[in-house]
Amino acid sequence: LTEEVADVMSEREAGIGGAVRPTRSIDQSIRRLVKSGIDIDQIYFALAEQQVEFVFTAHPTQATRRSLLKKQAVVRSNLLRIQHGEKMNRFEKMASVDMMLAAIEESWRTDEIRRSRPTPQSEARV
Secondary structure, eight states: OHHHHHHHHHHHHHHTTOSOOOOOOHHHHHHHHHHTTOOHHHHHHHHHTOOOOOOOOOOHHHHSOHHHHHHHHHHHHHHHHHHHSOOOOHHHHHHHHHHHHHHHHHHHHSOOSOSSOOOHHHHHOO
């Protein structure tokens, strides 16, 4: 959840000319390095020395129950509203905080473990 909020915040900052937006493209990353004055051979040798080890884990949405995902979405959206979003008066901010607190409290009470196997129909629901 924290990573998702941080991603949204960095995208907003990059959009208004603030921070340099992180890239997930190797091509763009290498171009930035070259543009910053790093020699292409130095980049090549650094990359040639890398080792990759695969780690297979469940995707976060597969490991988290749908009910918890919905509660996390409430926290995320209200946190973004308060931190960087809309102009809100004191009462609207208090309401957003109350919604986040309620979602967090409900999360503590949500059983994270399924007691029975889900059906394909229940998995398909959004």
